[in-house]
Amino acid sequence: MAEELIPFTKDGYQVLQDELHRLKHDDRPKVIQDIADARAHGDLSENAEYHAARERQGFIEGRIAELEGNLSRANIIDFSADTSAREQVRFGAFVTVQDENTGDLKTYRVVGDLEADITKNKISISSPIARALLGKKIDDAIEVNAPKGPVEYVITEIRY
Numbered sequence: 001m002a003e004e005l006i007p008f009t010k011d012g013y014q015v016l017q018d019e020l021h022r023l024k025h026d027d028r029p030k031v032i033q034d035i036a037d038a039r040a041h042g043d044l045s046e047n048a049e050y051h052a053a054r055e056r057q058g059f060i061e062g063r064i065a066e067l068e069g070n071l072s073r074a075n076i077i078d079f080s081a082d083t084s085a086r087e088q089v090r091f092g093a094f095v096t097v098q099d100e101n102t103g104d105l106k107t108y109r110v111v112g113d114l115e116a117d118i119t120k121n122k123i124s125i126s127s128p129i130a131r132a133l134l135g136k137k138i139d140d141a142i143e144v145n146a147p148k149g150p151v152e153y154v155i156t157e158i159r160y
Contacts, residue, residue: 005075007125009092012115013076020067023060031057070114080160089133089158091125097133097153100141105156110134 008016031053038050077091089095089110096107108123110133116124123130132142133155141154 003073006070006073006114007091007112008074008076009109009111009115010076010078012111013071013074016067016071016074016114020064020071023064023067027060028057028064031060086158086160088135088137089155090135092160093133094157094159095133095155096157097142098156100152100154107157108133 034053035050035057038044038047038053041047041049044050079086079090079092091110091112094107094109096105098105106121108121108129110125110130111122113124113126116122116127125131125134129142129144132144136142136155138155138158141152143150143152145151
């Protein structure tokens with residue numbers, strides 16, 4: 001069975017590439033040196049520095065394997081050069097919406113599941129608000145079922 005591709009924006013893919021590079025070229029050599037230094041202190045059974053360094057090494061190696069797996073299945077999707085796509089919400093779009101009740105404006109970016117970070121207004125393509133936005137155009141209204149009840153938004157801007 002073929003493994004499923006993981007959608008990424010160009011930016012999101014690059015962030016993971018940078019993390020992988022840092023882990024392999026900075027963090028991994030440092031933790032190997034930390035383990036060697038801790039071994040030099042003698043008895044490993046009571047050596048907290050040694051055990052902490054080994055734990056960090058396990059985390060680093062696990063994260064490297066996870067990143068390599070995800071990046072090997074990456075499907076970079078970029079509609080920024082497609083002028084026909086700019087009229088509607090698609091993957092990678094920055095979408096500004098206005099809350100119909102409060103008038104508040106909020107800008108989200110529709111990204112892949114692994115890139116999603118609500119603190120940075122990056123919403124997963126599989127989230128309810130992203131699913132409601134996909135395919136819509138400026139001035140279209142959408143309704144999203146939020147925990148506090150349905151919220152209505154109007155799309156005011158789409159950019160890539």
